Amino acid sequence: MSGMLRVGIDVGGTNTDAVVLDDDDRVLATAKRPTSPDVTGGLRAVLDAVLAELPEPGMEKRVKRVMLGTTHATNAILERRALGRVAVLRLGAPATTSVPPLSEWPDDLRDTVAAGTAIVRGGHFVDGREIAPLDVDAVRKFVATTPADAIAVAGVFSPAGADQENRVAEIIRAEVGDVPVSLSHEIGSLGLLERENATVLNAALYGVARDVTAALREALTARGLEVETFFAQNDGTLMAVDYAARYPVLTIGSGPANSLRGAAYLSGVADAIVADVGGTSTDLGVLVGGFPRESAAAVEIGGVTTNFRMPDILSIALGGGTIVGAEPRSVGYRIGTEALVFGGSTPTMTDAAVAAGRGTVGTRPVPEEWRERLALAVRAADEAVADAVDRVALGRSRSGRAERPLVAVGGGAFLLADEVPGAREVIRPAHAEVANAVGAAIALASGRIETIVPASGGGSSRARLIDNAKEEAAARAVAAGADPATVQIVELSEIPLSYLPEPAVRLHVKAAGPLARQAG
Numbered sequence: 001m002s003g004m005l006r007v008g009i010d011v012g013g014t015n016t017d018a019v020v021l022d023d024d025d026r027v028l029a030t031a032k033r034p035t036s037p038d039v040t041g042g043l044r045a046v047l048d049a050v051l052a053e054l055p056e057p058g059m060e061k062r063v064k065r066v067m068l069g070t071t072h073a074t075n076a077i078l079e080r081r082a083l084g085r086v087a088v089l090r091l092g093a094p095a096t097t098s099v100p101p102l103s104e105w106p107d108d109l110r111d112t113v114a115a116g117t118a119i120v121r122g123g124h125f126v127d128g129r130e131i132a133p134l135d136v137d138a139v140r141k142f143v144a145t146t147p148a149d150a151i152a153v154a155g156v157f158s159p160a161g162a163d164q165e166n167r168v169a170e171i172i173r174a175e176v177g178d179v180p181v182s183l184s185h186e187i188g189s190l191g192l193l194e195r196e197n198a199t200v201l202n203a204a205l206y207g208v209a210r211d212v213t214a215a216l217r218e219a220l221t222a223r224g225l226e227v228e229t230f231f232a233q234n235d236g237t238l239m240a241v242d243y244a245a246r247y248p249v250l251t252i253g254s255g256p257a258n259s260l261r262g263a264a265y266l267s268g269v270a271d272a273i274v275a276d277v278g279g280t281s282t283d284l285g286v287l288v289g290g291f292p293r294e295s296a297a298a299v300e301i302g303g304v305t306t307n308f309r310m311p312d313i314l315s316i317a318l319g320g321g322t323i324v325g326a327e328p329r330s331v332g333y334r335i336g337t338e339a340l341v342f343g344g345s346t347p348t349m350t351d352a353a354v355a356a357g358r359g360t361v362g363t364r365p366v367p368e369e370w371r372e373r374l375a376l377a378v379r380a381a382d383e384a385v386a387d388a389v390d391r392v393a394l395g396r397s398r399s400g401r402a403e404r405p406l407v408a409v410g411g412g413a414f415l416l417a418d419e420v421p422g423a424r425e426v427i428r429p430a431h432a433e434v435a436n437a438v439g440a441a442i443a444l445a446s447g448r449i450e451t452i453v454p455a456s457g458g459g460s461s462r463a464r465l466i467d468n469a470k471e472e473a474a475a476r477a478v479a480a481g482a483d484p485a486t487v488q489i490v491e492l493s494e495i496p497l498s499y500l501p502e503p504a505v506r507l508h509v510k511a512a513g514p515l516a517r518q519a520g
Contacts, residue, residue, distance in 0.1 A: 012255055128160045189508075256313045284313065470489050
């Protein structure tokens with residue numbers, strides 16, 4: 001057996017999972033370890049465990065790539081910790097002064113993140129024309145008098161005209177050197193406030209990304225591994241470490257996206273509903289062409305509304321560690337000591353599934369006195385799953401028949417019944433318990449862009465704008481780690497925009513491709 005190996009790792013709320021794949025995407029080893037409070041300890045433990053499971057001695061030396069899906073960024077925002085101080089600069093006066101930056105943020109998060117805010121003259125109309133010329137002097141004054149760990153820049157309709165944001169980045173470099181800068185046209189879509197919020201969160205996460213990268217590299221170096229490292233991002237694709245360092249906010253939501261991609265690969269089904277049952281919750285999403293269906297609604301993270309891409313996920317409070325008879329609460333990674341089947345005293349959904357004959361987990365039988373209550377919990381859980389499936393499937397077809405199968409993955413997948421109303425069938429693929437890590441390991445690298453182009457006419461001008469958008473999306477995919485020779489445009493959509501002097505469309509382009517081959 002020869003060839004390069006790669007490791008996929010996914011850090012969940014309860015467990016950290018890992019898998020080793022060969023060049024032909026065959027699963028060679030898997031491991032699951034409790035997620036540690038500091039996350040990094042669990043990451044190191046699972047890396048040791050999965051390498052120890054390789055079938056031949058010395059195979060770990062052939063590991064050349066590691067792909068990581070992590071909750072670090074999400075946890076940092078939710079817990080208000082390890083976030084950088086951000087100077088927030090909006091290019092939008094006089095058009096947007098009535099709603100200051102961060103005005104809708106929770107007070108504690110705003111106090112943690114905001115080093116200062118300003119709105120200066122600038123911005124664009126939706127068709128790319130300037131609202132006002134950029135006030136260069138005001139920009140210089142703000143960045144020179146506002147000490148910060150990073151700077152976030154958001155201009156009105158900057159996806160339709162990025163020249164002012166790019167000019168501000170040049171001014172910042174000239175005035176204060178190499179302080180990290182987040183530009184909103186590279187991160188979010190058209191809505192100003194949501195795009196501005198995503199950009200500020202991205203800037204606040206630079207330190208988190210740096211710490212995670214250092215911890216991962218330290219863990220790999222300690223094991224004598226010289227590898228390329230990649231981070232999973234929100235849409236089920238990968239980005240290189242340097243790219244992730246610039247856009248850490250894109251790692252938020254990578255866990256559910258990894259699970260959906262892994263479910264597609266392990267089951268061989270490209271269009272399906274996926275239920276990822278963990279220790280704390282069940283995440284349901286929809287596969288479309290093998291990729292997660294994206295949310296059309298604004299996404300709220302830690303009380304902040306954003307508009308960057310996220311998988312369309314419905315989470316319900318049902319997991320292996322969910323406590324029966326309590327308000328939605330889970331024993332989490334303590335399930336191995338607290339659940340009844342492990343000799344503990346807390347009734348969990350794992351106990352309920354074992355009592356119902358759906359699994360053979362644990363070291364002890366379920367006590368008789370609990371069986372009736374556990375049976376009621378199973379029936380309630382089945383109803384909750386059926387309702388969730390109907391909601392993510394957006395109802396049934398006109399014929400009343402469910403059109404999609406349900407792929408059950410995750411360490412708690414045995415909780416689900418073999419027949420679920422609203423699903424054509426229930427598929428339980430091999431290695432389903434580590435589908436999230438598999439999804440990280442098999443992922444492509446991608447890039448995307450969103451802009452405004454004329455709806456029709458325009459001749460060569462419209463065609464040139466579309467070609468430019470395709471080239472930019474492909475360039476972003478290459479920057480994320482894709483092989484330039486194999487990058488393809490995988491998504492191109494045009495959404496008509498109303499109430500404009502001239503007909504125009506919102507153009508969305510996504511490019512993706514396999515990772516570039518390593519030299520040698």
